[in-house]
Amino acid sequence: MARVVLVHGIAQQFQGPELLSLRLAAAARDGVRLSSELVFGPEDVACAFYGNVFVEPGTRAGDLPAWDEHDVEEGLEAELLDVWWQRAVEIDDQVAPADEGEARGWPAYAATRPLRSGWVRARLNALAQARFFQPVAKRLLVSELKQVRRYLDEPPVWQAARAAVAAEISAETRVVVAHSLGSVVAYEALCENPGWPVTDLVTVGSPLGLPLIHRRLSPLPVEGRGAWPGGVVRWTNVADPGDVVALVGSLAPHFVSGPVGKVEDRTLTNGVRMHDFERYLTAPKTATAIAAGLRESSA
Template structure:
């Protein structure tokens, strides 16, 4: 009996509109570099030529700007839900940065983080008197300050504090369960699961917000998942994300045979190693295994940076070959 070809699914995170073909190519190329790093170059052609697995890049980026889907418009500074979520998210991000970048190890970065913390605390303290619009504009000041961090400004991924804040708001808009605004999250999960064959094994590689989407989508998926990989995940951001997930409390999806989470100490968006402590195992005992990787270069919060590591690429290919 011929073994059915497995499926490999890439799920992206926050950001602007994406080109599915180009992103699929870039993620595969990065994974190929990871295979070289893992001394598994013999498998590169099988992966990149599609012999090893059917590879899909799940692109939902257009849904954040799609007319007719509630909650999909760009950042609304007058939306109290959006601004409240962003304040909570920035609070968690700044806590993580303060843990990683101390005055002793990174005095310049620590001063920037201290300035951003002062701005955020002042904005939160005066929130009731300001109104959502003014409060949101003060949050732009916080993200503008964060853009002074060398790791962000050298990457040039965001040119303005408003652009950074708008993309961070995608996390809150996805998790918004308020009335018709829940339609956006449902539409994103539907897009991610579309076209998958539950009769064939599925390996999932998800990044950033994509790990949140994957968590909820995999709880809905009826097929088997030999491996789920999470990269630069905000799932460990406590109440701001964890307490908004469905289902909760957080637990490994029942159809997942192995869950590997990778984080980078210099990932300034979500560089926390605590995810393994906050998610319960599945009923069969499968729980998340977390591993730190150290990326090269100034900006580490991209999927391709993570995929270049042999530690990430090896389990992906091993799961596809099993």
């Protein structure tokens, strides 16, 4: 069974565990080999797949509804859209502060304010110009908002996602590497299972520090600080400052300390593919964290 388990993020419903493993497992092995000269084989890496939980029974993965601004729900979906837009404005000069005209003077979204489709449309239009999101269609942006909301709010979804991680954990598993929403899935699964043999958690492109995500974590944070993830000894978090999803790049202040200290935060640059899981996996700052866990398990 696998010593390293990879956990993907959102928008993978068109994939599958074997297909993802072809790319992601190879990227992880390449990264470790090139950065540390430590070699581990294909049998040592598995991909926990949960993208299928977002596919409605009786439909195909490609049957994506023609969602638009009218389909973004008040609450988490609208809040997350606004957060992504505000961050994109900060880091990308191609994104206007808002569409020209009426949107420029609109206040930040508030849950008590009736959600106006124009407010949403302005942000979707702005994000469509962002380097980070190109060439994502606006209906795919809406789909991604809904996947985050469904994982956090719908028990059958988060139960199935965490079960997908559990299915790949074996007595040999020492390192979990989790990307984007997958870092939330992996974190919560590890908290639920403190007896797992996992010693190292590596999160990349993670939204775990984002307030609207952090305050909904399971278990709930206490006095603003999240629990340590189960029996993990070392937790390394890697973020590209241009990664809109990893809006809060430093997780150490937001989680309690672990057995050998707090979360170790590392920054890197993934080029134009800021949020790409493969880029994170091949980066030395990620790969050395994976290698450290593998070396400890072999000692």
